[in-house]
Amino acid sequence: MVIVGGGVIGLTCAYQLAREGWQVSVWDRGALGQEASWAGAGIIPPGRVEGATSCWDRLRAIGATSFPHHADELRELTGIDIGYRRCGGLEFLPAATAAEVTRLWAAEGIPFEAWPAEQCQRREPAVVPPPDRTVWYLPGCAQVRNPWLLRALIAGCERRGVVLQPYQEVVALAGRPPRAEGIMLADGRRVLAERILLTAGAWTDGLLHRSQGQGVGIYPVRGQIVLLRTTPGLLQRIVIVDKCYLVPRGDGHLLIGSTEEPEAGFAKGTTAGAVASLLAFAAALVPRLAQAELVKCWSGLRPGSRDGWPVIGPLPGWDNVWIAAGHFRAGIQLSLGTAQVIAEAWGGRTPCVSLAEIGGQRRPSDGPRAFRS
Ligand SMILES: Cc1cc2nc3c(=O)[nH]c(=O)nc-3n(C[C@H](O)[C@H](O)[C@H](O)COP(=O)(O)OP(=O)(O)OC[C@H]3O[C@@H](n4cnc5c(N)ncnc54)[C@H](O)[C@@H]3O)c2cc1C
Structure with a gap:
């Protein structure tokens, strides 16, 4: 076949x-x-x-x-x-949607915890949670390279x-x-x-x-990613805010993703505007990332449906x-x-x-x- x-x-x-x-x-x-x-x-x-x-x-x-x-x-x-690693994840959800999303997790039997601000500060000290968001820890969140x-x-x-x-x-x-x-x-x-x-x-x-x-x-939906190199362990867990996220690799590399650009059609490539907004997102969430080394950026074409x-x-x-x-x-x-x-x-x-x-x-x-x- x-x-x-x-x-x-x-x-x-x-x-x-x-x-x-x-x-x-x-x-x-x-x-x-x-x-x-x-x-x-x-x-x-x-x-x-x-x-x-x-x-x-x-x-x-x-x-x-x-x-x-x-x-x-x-x-x-x-x-x-x-590179499979069960590193855990943090979802920062608006209060208005948190009830519905966490109800889905609970119904499926997915372990999660609400983290008050002090706990987030203690467990992920580099992170500054966005205002008006609730913090949810998902120990089962994992990653591959x-x-x-x-x-x-x-x-x-x-x-x-x-x-x-x-x-x-x-x-x-x-x-x-x-x-x-x-x-x-x-x-x-x-x-x-x-x-x-x-x-x-x-x-x-x-x-x-x-x-x-x-x-x-x-149809294609372009997504851009920025790769940084930082101190290993600066961030332990994947951090997700709406459609954007930070994914820390074990060796100090850290991915910032991603855009959703159906208007780009089949054109791959990266743009100054998207890279600037991904970097701004990352630096607002983890201010120390402003000092990280910028390694490279790329894009891929997701198959949208x-x-x-x-x-x-x-x-x-x-x-x-x-x-x-x-x-x-x-x-x-x-x-x-x-x-x-x-x-x-x-x-x-x-x-x-x-x-x-x-x-x-x-x-x-x-x-x-x-x-x-
Ligand atoms: C920036 C970004 C971040 C993402 N993050 C995640 C994530 O964290 N977790 C997750 O689960 N998913 C994620 N995704 C989505 C995931 O990567 C895609 O859904 C997945 O890769 C689709 O796989 P595929 O094999 O269908 O497509 P592709 O990997 O695009 O493979 C399709 C293949 O078909 C080949 N092909 C095309 N046309 C022809 C032809 N005419 N003849 C022969 N070969 C052909 C291409 O060359 C290509 O190799 C992300 C995607 C992007 C772009």
Whole structure:
């Protein structure tokens, strides 16, 4: 079977399917694992599978609970550490929304604590909490180092016999609905396949338009990140304020993220205005960061979708084409759940979430969200 797109979604699906005995090849138009999956911050919010009520909560919770084992398994198989660390997180919530968000956490059974200002000052002394915010500590919040995760997935796929095909652009599906014969490459070659999984991130709709004249509503949403180097331990926990966050790595690097810029289209790149606002956000929250070394900035194109959740399942109109794309702000944390659903469905088992709820023909999900990143 063929997977189109070698980001975290395509590679995790390939890794999981190869473990179950599938013969898999992954095709990417560039180097593997260099797009949104490389650019992201690697926040893995907590979750509890038994307490999850929505399909998305369940997929997040599968990630939250399976990442420690995934990290161990990849390290044993490849020798590569993915930087999984249960560092904990602080969410700074406006009082008006705190009640609703913490009710969702409590209902799922996610441990959390309200931190009064003195406790925040004692436990994270470098942080100056924004005014009018309540402070919530989530001990289960974790992180991975994205480039390390991708390196490990690539090596893990190789060890499991996945055929990796970087620098091979797929232009369209070959054949007509309801049956794809395979994929068409930009150099005119046709690769035959019994089954195809489309995981081309923000570029998935382009492929769909060229193959069937219409997409499923996936589009790019640029996100910029600034990387600083500071004293290790200056900040212990991930700090989240609305859509922005600080992610301290164990070695003193610290990520400041991120913007949401759908208007940038497919243009990657960083802008003075966005970098200035991310730096201002960081320095207001942790004033000592104003003295930190500025290492670099970058951007990635998140695969946005109609409701901010991915489209996972059979592609309507085709018997042998599936899609797993549109993971927007949550592709790392949802990667293991996504791969599990595909492997279960293709293996003839009942998927852990209903395909009708996560497929392209669902009603858009507009319920409240336990986490933004
Ligand atoms: C700044 C930023 C911060 C983020 N932070 C987090 C976070 O903290 N936690 C979290 O869970 N998620 C986070 N995300 C979201 C997460 O990174 C994405 O949801 C995830 O990476 C999407 O993975 P993907 O494999 O679908 O896409 P990608 O990683 O973009 O991979 C798609 C692949 O498809 C390939 N491709 C495209 N077109 C073709 C073609 N025609 N032929 C062949 N190959 C093709 C591309 O080259 C690419 O390698 C963040 C994203 C950004 C940008």
